[in-house]
Amino acid sequence: MAFSLADILAARRVIRGVADATPFVPSPFMTRTAGQDFLLKLENMQPVGAFKLRGAVNAVMTLPATVGGVTCCSTGNHGRGVAYAAGQRGMKAVICMSRLVPQAKVDGIRALGADVRIVGTSQDEAMHESQRLCDAEGLVEISPFDDPKVIAGQGTIGVEMLEARPDLTTLLVPLSGGGLAAGVAVAAKAINPAIRVIGITMDRGAAMHASLIAGKPVEVPEVASLADSLGGGIGLENRLSFPLCRDHLDATVLVTEEEIRHAMQVLYFEDRIVAEGASVVGLAAILSGKVRVEGPTGTIVTGRNLDMGLFTKIMAGEDVTIGDLTVKGRCYGA
Ligand SMILES: *Cc1c(COP(=O)(O)O)cnc(C)c1O
Secondary structure (H helix, E strand, O other), X not given: OOOOHHHHHHHHHHHOOOOOOOOEEEOHHHHHHHXXXXXXXXHHHOOOOEOHHHHHHHHXXXXXXXXXXXXXXXXXXXXXXXXXXXXXXXXXXXXEEOOOOXXXXXXXXXXXXXXXXXXXXXXXXXXXXXXXXXXXXXXXXXXXXXXXXXXXXXXXXXXXXXXXXXXXXXXXXXXXXXXXXXXXXXXXXXXXXXXXXXXEEEOXXXXXXXXHHHOOOOOOOOOOOOOHHHOOOXXXXXXXXXHHHHHHOOEEEXXXXXXXXXXXXXXXXXXXXXXXXHHHHHHHHHHOOOOOOOOOEEEEXXXXXXXXXXXXXXXXXXXXXXXXXXXXXXXXXX
C-alpha cells in the first residue's frame, strides 16, 4: 500500500485547530545531558492528554456520513481520542479495553460519553472484541496503529517538529504498535532524508522490536509496565505499521522499568512536566547512555494520562507495584 507525505499533509488540513500545534520546547537539563539541543514535543498538552487525538480525529472526520458509529481496541489513549472525535461528530463510539488498562484511562474515556467494554487481560483480546462488534453491530473499526488515516494523523507531529527546527538530526520516538513511529518517520525522511529516526520502547513485551528482528509480525506475551501505553501486540495480520517501521526506522532501543522511572522523575523535577511512562522513553534512552546523538534532537512527550496516586509515589521515591511488577523507588537526586 502506498503511503507518503501527501497523506500526512492531507491529515494536517483535517485536524487543524482540533489536534495540532502543540508546543515544541527546549529542555535545558536534557540539552546539558545530551550535549546537543534537546527538544520536547509536548503532546501531553493535547485536549485528551495524548497525541493519539491526531490520528483519531483524522480517521473519524474522514468517515462517510452514513457510518453509524465507530469502535476500537485501545490501551487507553487511542480510545480517548476516538471517543473525543466521535463526540465532536455526534457519532456513537464503543471502546474495547483489557483489564490491564489503568482505571484513570478508563474513567477518562467514560467521561467523554463513550460506551466502554472491558474484555480479557490483553490488548489482543480487546482487539478481537472490537472486530466482533464491527460485524455484530455494524460499527466501523479504527485500529490504534494499523490504519493509514491514523498513521497520517500521527505523522503530522513529524511535520511540525521539522518545520520548527529544520536542523534536527535525530528523532527519538516512543514505539508500540508503530503508528506514531511510522507516520513521524515517513514525514521526517520525506523532508530530510538524512535524519535518524529511532524507535524506543520498554524491554518487557516489545512486540514491534521482536517483529522487526524476526522479519515478520510475531506475538509476545503482554506484561505490566510503567509504560502501559506501549503494551500490546502489532497484530499478526499487520498491513501497514510493520512494513513502514521496517523500511523507515534506523534502529529500535529498549529501556528498563528503572530507566523509565528515572526519566519520569527527570521530566518532572527538571522540566516540571507530568507524563506517563510511555512518554519518557526518549529521555530514558539518552539518560541511560543507550543512545548518543550528534546534533539537535527531538523527542515526543506522548501523553500524560496516568494515575496520579502512582505518579506521586514515583516522585516521592516510593516502590510501586503494577500487576506482577514492582519497580524500586528512589528519591530524585539521592
Ligand atoms: C499509543 C501510545 C504510544 C505508542 O504509539 P504507537 O503508535 O502504538 O507506536 C506512545 N505513547 C503513548 C502515551 C501512547 O498512548
